[in-house]
Amino acid sequence: MDQAIPLDILRRRTRMRLASTLLVLGALCAAAWGLNRALRPSVSAADVVVAEVRRGNVDNTVGAAGVVIPVHEEVVASPGASRVAKVLAKPGQQVRAGDLLLELDDRDIRLALEALKEQLAQQDNRIATLKQELEQKRTQITSSLELLEIDLQAARATLERNEKLRSSGLVSGENLLTAQLNVKRTEIQLRQQRALLEATHRTTATNIAAADLQKAILQKQIAQQEQLLDRTRVRAPFGGMLTWLLEEEGASVAAGQLVARVSELNNYRVEATLSDFHARQLAPGQAVRVEQNGEVMAGTVHTILPEIQNGTIKLLVDLAQPRNPHLRNKMRVDVAVVTERRTNVLVVDGGPAFNGRGPQPAFVVRDGVARRTTLDLGAGDGKVVEVVAGAHAGDRVVVSDTADFKHRDSIRITN
Incomplete structure (x- = not known):
């Protein structure tokens, strides 16, 4: 004769079936999570730079390589064919007007x-x-x-x-x-x-x-x-720095040959060199930003030299502070010529992810996922670029190099 199963045994069996079911569901979730990780790659937040789209001003600039030069520099030439009889100064020293630099055979x-x-x-x-x-x-x-x-x-x-x-x-x-x-x-x-x-x-x-x-x-x-x-006794034409001197005693010199160069102290301008591709965008009076070791100095285009050499054009830049104590003769600086200025537009920090103007792929970050989209970029000054279309104020955009995942539609950003 069958006997009834005790109630505690039934409850134990129910708990075991429930535990088995939960264990299977956990395994399925873990498998799904692993599959998701395999199918959707991720990148560490420390490996990317994300910038926020915001309202601001942007200048379209043309980059150039610059060299600091004196505003006033004068050369001294030999009055005739002769030779160096005696050298009385050294390049790099400060001189006063009329100081004797060297003597030529007279x-x-x-x-x-x-x-x-x-x-x-x-x-x-x-x-x-x-x-x-x-x-x-x-x-x-x-x-x-x-x-x-x-x-x-x-x-x-x-x-x-x-x-x-x-x-x-x-x-x-x-x-x-x-x-x-x-x-x-x-x-x-x-x-x-x-x-x-x-x-x-x-x-x-x-x-x-x-x-x-x-x-x-x-x-x-x-x-x-x-x-x-009198000119065989070569003298400094004005007070400044002796930047060059023919130092070899006994050296022969021809008529009109350079024997000394004196530059004015602490009064500089910049000679900038850039591709002649940008020649039509340049004009005297344009604003210029000169940067050296993180310091930005304002200036304006003074003269655009008419001669083009080896596909490059040169221009002279007057500095707002030509006597800046950090400037040195022949110092190399970065020059940005402002060709266009736009105010109250959408901008984002510049970076390797962007290349010039016009439509180009980018990744907008939302909820920890960077999704591929197309941004239409406009003016840029090397620091920020204008976002003409494709994003709104407050959007976060990956501005670092995206070459490793540029062909994917989305990628997760992990902490």
Whole structure:
């Protein structure tokens, strides 16, 4: 005869079946979780950089490589072919206006200067001789004129007496004619002497003027040689830093060859070089950001050099603070020329995930999952980029390199 199963045994069996069921369900959940992990890869939050889309301002910039240069720099050239006789300074030292930097051999210039001075002395002697000769000739001719005037007076007196005697028949017609001819002859001699005096004066004055002109030419040549002689003692044109100097004593130098360069201290600008592809976007007066070791300095485009070399164009940038104490001559800096400025637009921090302007794939993070989407990017300044479409304010976007999962539609972000 069958007996009833005790109630505690039934309860125990029920609990065992329930535990088995829960165990099976747990195993199924674990398997599903593992399968999900296998099918949807993840990336650690420490391995990606996520930035938030926000409202802000952005400048479209063109990047360039820059070099700090002095605003005022002057070179000193050799006045002629020579050699370095003595070096008195060193590159890198501060100099004052007029400080002696080096001396060039001046023997040839001194010889030429002495020869010119000798020619000038000869010219002075010639001028003095011409003036003396003129004075002598003028004295001689003046004396002759005085004697001829006396002769003329005597001839006229004789003529007057003969004319009176002729009326009384005491003098013959021949004597009267002779007296008349003597007067005319003396008058002609007087005119000739006066003309000779004027001609002598003009001729001598012309010779003296020519000698004076030659003297003036020699004086200019002497002044030039003295300037050349003075320039053989190479001096600093103004106070600043001696950035370059021909230091080898005895070295030959050609006429016009650079022997020294002096730059103004603590007054700089930037020479920027960039691709000529951007030439049409550049214009004088554009804002510029100059960055060096994290410090950003403001500036403006001053000059765009017209020459293009090897596919690059150069421009000069004036700094708002040209005397910044951190600047050094020939220091390399990063330059960003602002070609366009946009305000109150959607922006996001820039990063390797973005490449230029226009539509491009990106990953927007929501609920711990980065989902692939398309962003339309606009202006960028290297720090932030404009989001024209594809995201809203508050969205979080992966801005680090996404090359490892760029072909996936989504990827989980784990802590």
